[in-house]
Structure formats: structure tokens, C-alpha cells
Amino acid sequence: MVSIPTLTDSAFLQACRGERPAHTPVWFMRQAGRSLPEYLAIREGTTMLDSCFRTDMVVEITMQPVRRYGVDAAIFFSDIVVPLKAIGVDLDIVPGTGPVVAEPIRSQAQLEQFRDIEPDDIAPITDAVTALVGELGSTPLIGFAGAPFTLASYLVEGGPSRDHRLTKQLMYSDPELWHALLARMAAIASQFLRAQVEAGASAIQLFDSWAGALSLADYETYVKPHSATVLASVADLDVPRIHFGVGTGELLHSMGDAGADVVGVDWRVPLDEAVRRIGPDKAVQGNLDPTVVFAPTEFMQARAAEVIEAGRAAKGHVFNLGHGVLPATDPDALARLVDFVHGYETA
């Protein structure tokens, strides 16, 4: 009798649940995207946002790194501003810049545009998820959304910001508007994640890309309650919830405590130290410096081995980079990295 692998056997889901899979599972943030020539080819002539709303493109782009690398999970190709675009917010993704919002948020009246997501708004996306789940078979699909703080930062700044000055100014000066804005973002992120899981995603990742700009005290006062709302909103769906931000060494415990099953860690904190901060009851994800894949193969492998060894301190460990794949990354280096992680002897 031939045993057909099922999602339950997935090394990725096992590690997320704190079980010990036969090999260390690995996927990469931004594995689908600019580092792949096949991605650049398919994107030619289509804007980023349009491609996120075209079922065929989402499916193909999501599958590309799975075919190429044999990673242990797919992550649904999208952008964190997609749910906002889906409800009609006037924004665009400008190449070389990032999301740009036409009318930055300054007043309570502007919050009206942030209505609930209706199924029709995101039908091309949920269709893509359903198609992907069929095509992926025993490889799980990770759904994702931007966390309330990061979404709000784009909306308040009008685009990417290094200092998040306007965002923090609003947060400090008008906490009522701030919390109303974040509550709306939490509702939208929750609806977006729920739709993805109901369409077949096996896990979710909540990206709080910019949370590392905050002190722990500010994070806990102004941000954590809203991230917790999002994570709690999908608790009944029984899929692992991954929560990640960059430069969040001071926030790791709190981000886990917001309701994550798996805490993503960037390269600044070794995973064994991260486990000490997060606590023993959660799995971790990470955390090879994304620039290490530009180093000679032996150097990269030695660093990957250190990550795997440090990850043994955790209840479960999903190997990843400590941030997204850099656009200049050589896909062959990532292929070698996947092979190395898969071949590394488990304890």
C-alpha cells in the first residue's frame, strides 16, 4: 500500500504545533517575488496591485517558489495593502517606493471608508486560495495579513516612513482616533485572514513589519490589543498563527502573548535567546540574516546550521530568513539552502 502524504504529515504544520517533524521545515518570507526570473517574466506589463487581484497570477506566482525550491509551505502572493484596496481605499503600490495612499488619515471622518470586507471584494483572491490548495496537495498554504499598526502606519504617513513620525504623533496626540483607526484595521485584517482560511489556507501569518519602531511600552499600550483582536478572531479556525516583525527583540514576548502560536524572529536575536524571551509554550520561526545567502555556500551552510541548532531550544522551529528574501538574491543559493536544511540531521 502506498501512503499518500497529507497535510497532517506536513513538517511545517508539525513544527508550528510544537511537534518534532522528520526534517526541519523551511520556507522564505517573499519567496514568491522579485528574486525569481519567472516572477519578473509573468509580472511584465501588469502592476503589482493588479496582479494581486488576478486569480491566475496569484496562483502561478505563489506556486513558482514551491516548484523551484521544494519549500515546506507556500505563502499566498499578495501585499499587505490588498485588503484596503479591496474595499476601495485610494492607494497604489509605486515601484521602488511601496504603498502610497492618496489621502493620508488625519480625522475621524476619514475612517468611514474602512468598511467591512464583503466576499465579492476579494473573490479573485479567495478563488486563488481554493485553486492553490488543490494544486499544492500536501504542501500547506499560509494566508497572511498586515497587522493593524503597520497598516495604520501606511495610512497615516501616506507611504513608507523611516521614522513613523506622523503615525506616532497621531498615537500620542489623539489616542481616541488612533484606537478607532486600529480597531478598523483589526476588523479588516481579521476578515481577510478568515476568508483565506475558510478558502483553504492551513496557517496564517500576521506581519507587523514596522512594530520594531516602537518601545515595548508603546507597543503594549497602542498596538498589542489590536493585534490580539486579529489573532483571537481566527482562534476558532484551528490553524497555526504566526506573528512576525523586524527589529522586535524587545517585543518578542509581547508579540507572542498577543495570541501567536509561532513567533517570527529576525536575525538580531539568536533563536535560543528568543525562546527565553518568548517562553516555552510557543514555536519560533526564523532567522538567518537574508544577506548570508550572498556569502559563499559553506559560510551560508555553517550559519544555517547555527540557526537550526539554536532552534532546538524551541518547542517547534520553522526555518526561515530573518526578513524577506532580498530582490538581488540568487535563487540557486536559496535552493542550496533548502537542500541543506532538509538534509540537516534532526536530533
Place this chain on the structure above:
Amino acid sequence: MVSIPTLTDSAFLQACRGERPAHTPVWFMRQAGRSLPEYLAIREGTTMLDSCFRTDMVVEITMQPVRRYGVDAAIFFSDIVVPLKAIGVDLDIVPGTGPVVAEPIRSQAQLEQFRDIEPDDIAPITDAVTALVGELGSTPLIGFAGAPFTLASYLVEGGPSRDHRLTKQLMYSDPELWHALLARMAAIASQFLRAQVEAGASAIQLFDSWAGALSLADYETYVKPHSATVLASVADLDVPRIHFGVGTGELLHSMGDAGADVVGVDWRVPLDEAVRRIGPDKAVQGNLDPTVVFAPTEFMQARAAEVIEAGRAAKGHVFNLGHGVLPATDPDALARLVDFVHGYETA
């Protein structure tokens, strides 16, 4: 008999030495610069780099915030690439971008251009320091330099970088060239600091702006020895040595251990926690979030009080922002902040 205040009475120098001054001393990183209308006026028609080599402008720009705010220290107006420009490196400071290097460093042969600084190279600068010390009287002048890693990052990337990819690639792939480059940067930073102190500066700050991009292990292997060289090189001059970088929560102990007397801390780590990491034998500097000065005055004052209270855990505390003054900052808010810090009851 009237007692004339001398440098020895300086609250800033006392706090740096771990003594207890009568009030908490305060200055601001980038206190001289774009947030001041009088700065924008004097800079009109002169490039950033030209202004750094004009004695009269350096003196005037350095004095502007001292006159306006009554801060407890002046910091010599310059840019971290100035010593490189002084020895003839082909670089420019592009408005809105930052330092741009004509020929990014890729090979050992290119290191030849990084010759030692001769007194004539920086005569306009040392002249400015001497003039400033006379004008400042009992207010100390802080000299400064960019740390070897941050200087090298500009030289390898060719300009500012978010991911420091080329820098780390060189570091990981060609450690011999890397260490040779950093050794040259350390020599130049040492010479630049020494010249400033010999011309009359009462303290120095070594800025490792980008060190927070590194894990602790990478910092200790590739960077710390060279920063330590710089800090050791001015040890005999008997001036306090401040060492600062952004996002360096994981590195604080190591940066102190590199030979600092005062460790600068950004806003992500409360000062009492920073003291636990750094150890009891050093003073700290920081660490109000620079965006807090955009909040209502009472909010700003409450946060400043928290910083002062947390700073009591340290042997000595110099109040500062956790990063440079943002260009959009209202100078009146900074004036109110100085008054608040000066009026805050000391224990």
C-alpha cells in the same frame, strides 16, 4: 567674590564621569541642523560638505542651538564622511539621499586612497573647534566621528542602504579585505577625533549609526575590535568617550565594552534596562523617542520625566533623544524640553 563657571563644573562632563550634577544635563543629537530656521538661512547657497569645511559656518551652526536652547553641550557641526572628504575620497552629500560615494569599495587596491589625515586636510575644522571652545566658555564641545562599520557601509554600498547587503556580503566573503578596510577607517576616525580633542573638544562621540543592523556575533567578530581601536586611541586624552548606535538593544553591553565611558541608547530600551545590560561602571545617554517632541507638551514632559527617572539607575545620565532631531521638529518644543529637564528635581 563672583564664581565664574568653568568646564570642570559642567553638568554634562560630571554626568559623563558618573558624578551627580546639580541638574540633569541635556543636549540633542542633530541639535544643529535642519530643524532650525537660522540654520536653513545660513546654509542657503552652500552645499553641506562645503559648509563643513568653512570655519565661520561650522562655528555659527554649532553655536545656534546653544544660544537658542541653553543645552549643556555643543556638538561640532559636521558629517561623518567629512574626514574621508578631507583626504580626497570622491564623495558627495546629496540632499534627500545622504552620502554618495563615486567608486564603491570592492578591492584591496582601492584602500590606498585612505591615507592618514594630515593637519592641513582639516585645518578649517580644527580652527573652528578652537574658535568654538573660546566662544563656548563653560559649555563643553563634543567632538565626533563615524565608527568604522558605519563609514565602511557608506563606502561599500556607495550610499545609504536599508539592508547593508553589499557590506555584509564583503564582510562574510572576504574577511581579509573587510578587516583591512575597517582598520583604515579606525585609523582615520582616530586621527579625526584626536585632532578635535587637541583643538579643545572636551568629549567625543563615536557614532555607529548602522551597527544595529548586525547580530551580536557579527558585531563582535567584524566590528567591535575596530571600534575599540578608535576608543582606545583617545584614552590618553582623558575626555569622556560616548558611543552610540540606533537599534542596538542587543549590542549595548558590547558597545560599552569596546571602550566607551558613556553608552548612548535609543528609545527602544528603557534606560534602567539598558543599565542592566551595559553594567554599572558606565554612564548612559538618551533616550526620548524623537517623535515624542511632536506630542502635546504635557505628554512630552511626562515621557521626559520617565526617561530621567529610569536614568537614575545609571552611574551618570546625559539626557538626549534616542536618535537625531527630526527635520520637522518645532524648535520651541525642544526649548520647552530643555527647560523641563533642567527644572526637574534631582534626587
